[in-house]
Amino acid sequence: MLIKKELAAKMIEQVGNEFAASSQYLAIAIYFEKEAFGNTSKFFYKQAEEEKEHAMKLLKYVVETGGDAPIPAIPAPKAVIKSAEDAFVTSLNWEMEVTGQINGLMDLAKQQNDYLAQKFLDWFVEEQLEEVTTMEKFLLIVRKLGEKNIYMLESIIAHAE
Numbered sequence: 001m002l003i004k005k006e007l008a009a010k011m012i013e014q015v016g017n018e019f020a021a022s023s024q025y026l027a028i029a030i031y032f033e034k035e036a037f038g039n040t041s042k043f044f045y046k047q048a049e050e051e052k053e054h055a056m057k058l059l060k061y062v063v064e065t066g067g068d069a070p071i072p073a074i075p076a077p078k079a080v081i082k083s084a085e086d087a088f089v090t091s092l093n094w095e096m097e098v099t100g101q102i103n104g105l106m107d108l109a110k111q112q113n114d115y116l117a118q119k120f121l122d123w124f125v126e127e128q129l130e131e132v133t134t135m136e137k138f139l140l141i142v143r144k145l146g147e148k149n150i151y152m153l154e155s156i157i158a159h160a161e
């Protein structure tokens with residue numbers, strides 16, 4: 001097999017983390033839907049889909065390279081979202097955490113001189129730049145709007161996509 005046991009195990013752990021991120025974004029999408037923020041809700045449903053795709057991408061890589069791929073348990077997301085600001089803080093924290101996890105995978109791939117894995121992981125490294133900057137940008141906007149003007153987020157997010 002092309003992939004080493006330790007890297008396969010770490011990648012499978014990341015499959016769980018990506019599914020967990022997907023669940024968290026679903027919980028946030030539901031929060032916004034209930035608050036009648038249709039566009040913001042749509043944005044988070046889309047994020048949830050993307051995280052699922054990340055999980056599948058990792059899973060397929062492990063399987064294709066001959067590693068063991070037991071599907072891990074997915075922890076429940078933070079269910080109570082208190083505000084739009086809370087939603088974006090939660091999202092940004094998630095993306096920062098995932099960035100660290102991806103860097104950890106890359107570190108291991110480098111230690112093992114696994115060039116194929118490094119090439120594969122490059123996509124995730126770049127993806128995190130986009131994910132973190134997007135959440136940072138929207139958190140800044142939410143804070144600028146404040147509670148009184150928060151509904152303007154709906155038109156901003158609709159035009160940002």
Ligand SMILES: [Fe+2]
Nearest residue numbers: 018051054098
């Ligand atoms: Fe992701």
Ligand SMILES: [Fe+2]
Nearest residue numbers: 021051095131
């Ligand atoms: Fe993400």
